[in-house]
Amino acid sequence: MDEDIILDTHNLTKKFRRVTAVEDLNLSVRRGEVFGFLGPNGAGKSTAIRMILGLVRPTKGEIRLFDRTLKRDREDLLMRIGALVERPSFYEYLTARQNLGIFATLSSGRPDTRDIDRVLDIVALLKRGDDKVRTFSQGMKQRLGVAQALLGNPELIILDEPTAGLDPKGIKEIRRLIIDLAAQGLTIFLSSHILHEVEQMCGKMAIIDRGRLVVQGGVRELLNRESSLFSVKVDRPGEAAELLKSREWVESVEAFSDTMTVKIAEQQVPKMAEILVGSGFQIFAIQPRRSLEDFFLSLLGADHV
Numbered sequence: 330m331d332e333d334i335i336l337d338t339h340n341l342t343k344k345f346r347r348v349t350a351v352e353d354l355n356l357s358v359r360r361g362e363v364f365g366f367l368g369p370n371g372a373g374k375s376t377a378i379r380m381i382l383g384l385v386r387p388t389k390g391e392i393r394l395f396d397r398t399l400k401r402d403r404e405d406l407l408m409r410i411g412a413l414v415e416r417p418s419f420y421e422y423l424t425a426r427q428n429l430g431i432f433a434t435l436s437s438g439r440p441d442t443r444d445i446d447r448v449l450d451i452v453a454l455l456k457r458g459d460d461k462v463r464t465f466s467q468g469m470k471q472r473l474g475v476a477q478a479l480l481g482n483p484e485l486i487i488l489d490e491p492t493a494g495l496d497p498k499g500i501k502e503i504r505r506l507i508i509d510l511a512a513q514g515l516t517i518f519l520s521s522h523i524l525h526e527v528e529q530m531c532g533k534m535a536i537i538d539r540g541r542l543v544v545q546g547g548v549r550e551l552l553n554r555e556s557s558l559f560s561v562k563v564d565r566p567g568e569a570a571e572l573l574k575s576r577e578w579v580e581s582v583e584a585f586s587d588t589m590t591v592k593i594a595e596q597q598v599p600k601m602a603e604i605l606v607g608s609g610f611q612i613f614a615i616q617p618r619r620s621l622e623d624f625f626l627s628l629l630g631a632d633h634v
Contacts, residue, residue: 333360334396335485335516336381341390343376343540350376351540354390358518358533360484363511365531365548366520373540374520375415378489381518382412395484408437411483415490417474421463425454425473428462432477441480448476452506468499475506486510487518492526504530557595561605562588562614569610573601 336358343351351373358364368374379385381392383403392399394406419428429448430440449455452472462470471491478486491507492500507530511517521527527534528548535545544551563569570584573591578600580592593601598615605612 334358335360335394336364336518337393338377338381339391339393341377341380341392342388343373343380343385344388349540351380351537354537354540354542356535356542356545358485358516360516361514362533363507363517363519363531365527365534366518366537367524367527367534368522368537368543370522372522372537374522374537375489376540377537378412378414378487378518378520382410382414382487383407408481409483410485410487411478411480412487413471413474413478413489413491414487415493417470417477419462419470419473422461424459424461425449425465425476426458428473429477429480433480437481444480444482448479451479451510452476453502466499468495468502471495471499471503472506475503479510485516485518487520489520490522491519492521492523500526557592557617559591559593559598559601560588560614560616561591561601561612562616563605564611564613569605569608572604572608572610576604 334357336356338354338356341351341354341356342349354373354377356366356377366374366377376385380387381394381399383399395409397406399406420431423431426445426449429445433440433445446455446458449458452475454469454472454476457465457469462473465473475486475488475491478488488507492503495503504526507517507519511530519527519531531548533546534548534551536543561569566584566587566589570582570589573579573582573589578593578597582589582591591601595617602612602615
């Protein structure tokens with residue numbers, strides 16, 4: 330096996346009586362990646378994460394971490410992983426430092442003051458370390474949850490919906506924190522149903538629906554492999570749209586007041602521009618509109634978003 334692959338699942342399946350939450354899931358996460366685990370609510374993301382963390386026993390399949398089997402080396406492997414599963418829970422009447430000390434004691438048997446200060450500094454809470462958690466905003470609590478996951482210098486961080494329930498400021502803080510951690514070379518496995526967040530932070534992704542893997546690969550490669558939407562700012566957009574509608578390689582075109590939206594393969598963009606200019610139209614801008622949301626909808630349908 331490739332030593333750079335630090336998380337690998339093979340036919341991972343979990344059934345709860347008659348309900349199959351996860352079915353034959355095959356994931357592969359390489360060292361240093363920010364890997365987005367994407368899917369609508371109820372797709373099976375949290376169940377898969379709980380199996381990876383040893384909190385739920387798989388019905389069948391295998392989980393390998395750092396090229397070792399979780400079933401055989403569970404305790405040693407989980408010591409190399411940090412996790413934030415949904416909203417973190419803290420003792421509100423204790424300080425941030427005291428909460429981290431309790432967690433460190435439970436996980437490793439002893440609190441390390443220097444390590445606690447290190448993780449508080451990473452999440453920009455060092456100056457608030459002696460403040461009680463009840464005085465923290467939800468965004469600060471979420472950052473404290475990330476600090477908890479970073480205790481002990483784990484090699485892999487698993488974050489399950491880290492921006493859930495946050496306001497725009499809190500979302501921006503968590504996003505910036507994840508990007509900074511990735512820049513330091515940490516491997517991050519990020520579960521989310523917020524398409525825009527995954528698109529901004531992740532280099533690789535997997536999309537699951539109803540417990541099954543739909544697609545896996547590089548975010549940019551997946552977004553660019555099919556026809557894309559382009560916003561074309563042009564004079565006389567109505568006439569330009571009528572001209573393009575007659576071309577067989579144009580999948581769709583819609584005109585607005587000063588722009589039109591055209592769905593074509595990326596390699597057809599120069600041809601489109603040549604036809605428009607040759608027909609006397611002035612083009613002011615051509616911008617790609619293909620987003621992760623477009624890709625998600627094309628795979629799963631509009632009822633999922």
